[in-house]
Amino acid sequence: GAVVSQHPSRVICKSGTSVKIECRSLDFQATTMFWYRQFPKQSLMLMATSNEGSKATYEQGVEKDKFLINHASLTLSTLTVTSAHPEDSSFYICSAGRTVNTEAFFGQGTRLTVV
Amino acid sequence: AQTVTQSQPEMSVQEAETVTLSCTYDTSESDYYLFWYKQPPSRQMILVIRQEAYKQQNATENRFSVNFQKAAKSFSLKISDSQLGDAAMYFCAYRSAYNNDMRFGAGTRLTVKP
Numbered sequence: 671g672a673v674v675s676q677h678p679s680r681v682i683c684k685s686g687t688s689v690k691i692e693c694r695s696l697d698f699q700a701t702t703m704f705w706y707r708q709f710p711k712q713s714l715m716l717m718a719t720s721n722e723g724s725k726a727t728y729e730q731g732v733e734k735d736k737f738l739i740n741h742a743s744l745t746l747s748t749l750t751v752t753s754a755h756p757e758d759s760s761f762y763i764c765s766a767g768r769t770v771n772t773e774a775f776f777g778q779g780t781r782l783t784v785v
Numbered sequence: 786a787q788t789v790t791q792s793q794p795e796m797s798v799q800e801a802e803t804v805t806l807s808c809t810y811d812t813s814e815s816d817y818y819l820f821w822y823k824q825p826p827s828r829q830m831i832l833v834i835r836q837e838a839y840k841q842q843n844a845t846e847n848r849f850s851v852n853f854q855k856a857a858k859s860f861s862l863k864i865s866d867s868q869l870g871d872a873a874m875y876f877c878a879y880r881s882a883y884n885n886d887m888r889f890g891a892g893t894r895l896t897v898k899p
Contacts, residue, residue: 702885704885704887708828711894712891712892713876713889713890713891713892714830714876714889716887716888716889719885719886721885727885761828763828763830765830765887767885772818773818773820773832773835773880774880774887775832776822776829776830776831778827778828778829779828779829
């Protein structure tokens with residue numbers, strides 16, 4: 671159990687367009703989902719935490735208008751990169767947890783390339 | 786805010802030998818959870834082991850074990866009988882028991898030599 675599916679795994683988009691990344695918990699209800707960004711050979715940088723039915727909590731320095739997060743149900747959260755630019759190219763990873771007292775399970779990640 | 790420190794950017798071990806990866810953390814909370822995650826070249830994050838702060842006994846999962854020193858705020862990972870498939874980035878993580886906060890260390894790249 672505890673499978674998190676992230677889609678797409680890779681996406682290439684043109685500068686100025688928007689891209690949506692989905693994160694689904696397949697066999698459990700995720701009260702909380704986390705979105706991370708990972709630069710090459712670096713650690714995971716937490717972008718935002720989302721709870722089902724409420725607004726996401728963004729980390730300092732993360733533009734909430736650029737990185738739109740929606741957590742409409744207990745099994746789905748989406749990250750939309752709006753008006754993408756080449757500097758947004760990165761590896762984005764989501765994770766989901768059942769409750770505050772359990773480990774988080776990770777999706778496969780999405781490699782975003784903005785050209 | 787909680788911080789997690791991994792002071793070893795890279796480590797190397799001979800196949801079948803034992804290696805220990807270090808992790809320290811800083812927190813004022815009394816209850817929390819600690820994890821080691823493995824990230825192979827596929828970049829899929831895989832949970833290796835978890836430790837509840839309220840438990841004194843060190844967690845063990847097959848060849849993986851931890852040395853949890855709560856007073857020293859230290860949480861090291863020992864890999865015994867290292868295998869080629871253990872080569873990966875290893876991240877130490879802290880999760881608060883009071884909120885949704887989860888933080889990762891900078892990671893340690895482990896190389897396993899045949």
